[in-house]
Amino acid sequence: MSAAPLHLAVALDGAGWHPAAWRDPAATPKILFTAAYWAGLAAEAEHGLLDFVTIEDTLALQTTRLDGPDGRTDQVRGRLDAVLVASRIAPLTGRIGLVPTATTTHTEPFHLAGALSTLDYVSGGRAGWRVQVSGRRAEAAHFGRRDIPELRPEHAGDLETFPVFQELFDEAADAVEVVRRLWDSWEDDAEIRDVATGRFVDRDRLHYIDFEGPRFSVRGPSIVPRPPQGQPLVTALAHSRLPYEFAARSADVVYITPHDAEQARAVAAEVRGLGGGELKIFADLVVFVGEDARDRRARLDELDGAAYASDAAIFTGTPGELADLLLEWRQAGLDGFRLRPAVLPADLTAITRGLVPELQRRDAFRRAYGAATLRGHLGLPRPASRYAGSRR
Amino acid sequence: MKQVILAAHFPGVNNHTVWSDPASGSQIDFASFAHLARTAERGRFDFFFLADGQRLREQRGRIHDLDVVGRPDSLTVLSALAAVTTHLGLAGTINATFNEPYELARKLASLDHLSGGRAGWNVVTSSDAFTGENFRRGGYLDHSQRYERAEEFVRTVRELWDSWAAEDLVADPATGVFATANAGAFAHRGAHFDIGGHFTVPRGPQRHPLTIQAGDSEEGRDFAAATADAIFSRHSRPADGQAFYRDIQSRGAAHGRAPGSLKILPGATFALGDTDAEAQENADHIRRQQVSPQTAILLLEQLWNRDLSAYDPEGPLPEIDPDVSEDSIVKGRTRMSRDPLKTAAEWRALAEAKRLGIRDLIIEVTGRQSFIGSPARVAEEINESVQTDAADGFILVPHLTPTGLDEFVDKVVPLLQERGVFRAEYGTTTLRGHLGLEGDV
Incomplete structure (x- = not known):
């Protein structure tokens, strides 16, 4: 294979990313909330040898408004908890990485660390996390514990002007720090089962993390032993300076949303310049793939009553054209792509059965999985615990 | 004749779990959880049960190292178990004190969808500042408010589960309606929770996942009798069990509960042998391993x-x-x-x-086994306890991971089935269905 390997992920959400995807003739909207649906998608992605799937989630209904429900009845509404979806499909897959979305704004870092460790155990080292913040007043009202101002159109263009934006990302960075410390809080060899002394663990190899921050303090250690990967993969979507800083400091993978190769080059350089030297940079793309892609997109736009728009660039074309674009953009300093299928399963199948063979023909994508863990797929080593060797 | 209810408790972080035995396997690898769950399902058990604790135990200021330490996150492992079982109920212990109703209701409803209606929740509460050191909320809760908050917590969670009516999810491409405009709308205004908005999970197969409670104090019993579907009790001996059973049923009646709508399931341990004498030897051996x-x-x-x-x-x-x-x-x-x-x-x-x-x-x-004897004796004692209203069934706690239930399933379950007091095949698909509580939501 030439140069560095190309990495491919798909972002799974509802019936696909186009709001009318559920009305596609091949869609299966009745089973969106069943395990069989998600298991089928993951199996297809694994058939295509993809690095990982992400699973979208929010603590509020989907909406076309910036903040608060829109009352629309013609789009998919409702989601299952993404971590539980990931763990439900883990035993049914063998190699593909599983990266659920979970917010840091209203959740307990201690629970997140344990849930993601457990996902790593049930998947045999394939767990990741897409870290998300929740800057919506409507979501805060579901918890009743903090006030978040309404996100208004004047903030939307430049989120950095949104008053709580900095605070939410600072909190997210603290949450990731706590979660990472908890993953390290058991050294790998903490379980000793020493019958002579009657001890199951060597408590000197269990560590308090003693994190103190403005939003939470966490004592530790984790209730879950160190997960198979040591540190499951931490990923984040980022559109502007503040989240770039967050990703450079806290994540292993960042998803960026350039609209052309030049932007990809500029953003990748900016993120790396912020200290994300080891960070893997993926570009997000919404994809309509196939000979009929243009027609399908037009038909869905008509059903939805609006031309589809996205934060990410939107690709419409054949597998060969998509391969051309990915290989061109990747020269801009990208490690991979997170493709958002516009319609499920149609555009996922077009990726696994069209794009992937095309990339393989060009010697640009793996022909078999070479590693067993998600970190392994990305060429990331298994880190030692930061506490290893320190004794209380 | 009453039917016996049986649940399998994954061996936990206390000295009953023998880790020093050569046959003892991993307490954290998924294979151990899958083995016990599949064994329970092979035995046509009603459900699998996980305990919980959100801080490693300490004694004299140091992490307690003599028992098993460490466990997975309950709901995450239960969701994975849903992939390797088809009928077995999947119940986890979740502390209401260190969770918020919206998030927990969502997780439980998600598990219910992902398991096809097999989710259960053992509600526990805590006012313990020691555990609180791991959480945003800390140990803020006054002891007297424990059950008051827990009661409101459970009520709020159920309101969230009811926020999608069955007909709110339409998903009909012909009409272009996916969900009704009001789907998931809720508002709860209470002393402990003041929340409102929209819930994201459509109504699950059970509508309300099974609720279990384990409190034993006066307030705990009252709370359980008023709100729970099942009680995980500590009274496994016949006389204690009957007294507890009568007490709970009368408290339940005072809250307007129908007889039979509240199942009483003591936790129970066992030691088997081909003969009663052999079982007693086996029991003694296990006790020495445990202590x-x-x-x-x-x-x-x-x-x-x-x-x-x-x-x-x-x-x-x-x-x-x-x-x-x-x-x-x-x-x-x-x-x-x-x-x-x-x-x-x-x-x-x-x-x-x-x-x-x-x-x-x-x-x-401490901790003598609840049932000691040949398979015939143990089957008889279990059945006797159920028929005499000392219990509706038992949550069995094996002493070994992951094979500790194998012998029970192979030898005791067939005898209960022969007596016609335990199912030979699953006749229902949901946890509520197994317990005969389908109509009680």
Whole structure:
């Protein structure tokens, strides 16, 4: 294979990313909330040898408004908890990485660390996390514990002007720090089962993390032993300076949303310049793939009553054209792509059965999985615990 | 004849779980959880059960290292187990104190969808600042508010589960309606929770996942009788069980509960053998494994509330009395006795009468198996307990991971099936269905 390997992920959400995807003739909207649906998608992605799937989630209904429900009845509404979806499909897959979305704004870092460790155990080292913040007043009202101002159109263009934006990302960075410390809080060899002394663990190899921050303090250690990967993969979507800083400091993978190769080059350089030297940079793309892609997109736009728009660039074309674009953009300093299928399963199948063979023909994508863990797929080593060797 | 309810408890972080036996497997690998769950399903059990604890236990200010330490996140492992089982109910213990109703209702409803209606929730509460050190909320809760908040928590969670009516999810491409405009709308205004908006999970197969409760205090019993579908009780012996059963049913009736709508399931341990004598030998062997010399001193310290590390496990009980001050040397679990001085006097008398050293005494006074005998005897005693209303069934706690239930399923379950008091095949697909509580939402 030439140069560095190309990495491919798909972002799974509802019936696909186009709001009318559920009305596609091949869609299966009745089973969106069943395990069989998600298991089928993951199996297809694994058939295509993809690095990982992400699973979208929010603590509020989907909406076309910036903040608060829109009352629309013609789009998919409702989601299952993404971590539980990931763990439900883990035993049914063998190699593909599983990266659920979970917010840091209203959740307990201690629970997140344990849930993601457990996902790593049930998947045999394939767990990741897409870290998300929740800057919506409507979501805060579901918890009743903090006030978040309404996100208004004047903030939307430049989120950095949104008053709580900095605070939410600072909190997210603290949450990731706590979660990472908890993953390290058991050294790998903490379980000793020493019958002579009657001890199951060597408590000197269990560590308090003693994190103190403005939003939470966490004592530790984790209730879950160190997960198979040591540190499951931490990923984040980022559109502007503040989240770039967050990703450079806290994540292993960042998803960026350039609209052309030049932007990809500029953003990748900016993120790396912020200290994300080891960070893997993926570009997000919404994809309509196939000979009929243009027609399908037009038909869905008509059903939805609006031309589809996205934060990410939107690709419409054949597998060969998509391969051309990915290989061109990747020269801009990208490690991979997170493709958002516009319609499920149609555009996922077009990726696994069209794009992937095309990339393989060009010697640009793996022909078999070479590693067993998600970190392994990305060429990331298994880190030692930061506490290893320190004794209380 | 009443049908027996059976659940399988994954061996937990206490000295009943024997980790030193050569047959003892991993306490954290998924394969162990899958083995026990599949064994329970092969035995046509009603459900699989996970305990919980959100802080590693400590004694005398140090992490307790003699028992199994560490466990997975309950709901995450249960969701994975849904992939390797088809009928078995999947119940997890979740602390209401360190969760928010919106997030927990969402997770439980998600598990219910992902398992096809097999989710269960054992509601526990805590006012314990020690565990609170791991959470945003800390140990803020006054003891007196524990059950008040828990009651409102459960009520709020159920309101969220009801926020999608069955007809709110349409998903009809022909009409272009996916969900109704009001789907998921809720508003709860209460003393502990003041929340409103929209819930994201459509109504699950059970509508309300099964709710289990384990409180044993006056308030705990009342709370359980008013709100729970099942009670995980500690009263596995026939006389205690019958008294508890009557007490709960009368409290339930006072809350307008129909007889039979509240299942009482004591936790129970067992030791089997081809003959009763062999089973007794086996039981004694297990008890010695459960109480190592170090564990004997540690358990004695829990009653005495003192450092007893200088005492010989084979020697006599301490002459000094238990320290009954408020400050407990044990963190992360409940105290062993409400009246340590009285219990110590009883133990001393027993040790003297039977000439027992510390370890043998501890073996005698803590954790004797609930059922000891040949498969025929154990099947008979279980059935007798159920038919005489000492219980509706049992949550069985094996002493070994992951094979501790194998023999029970192979030898005791067929005898219960022969008597016609336990299902030979699943006739229902949901956890509520298995327990006959489908109509009780």
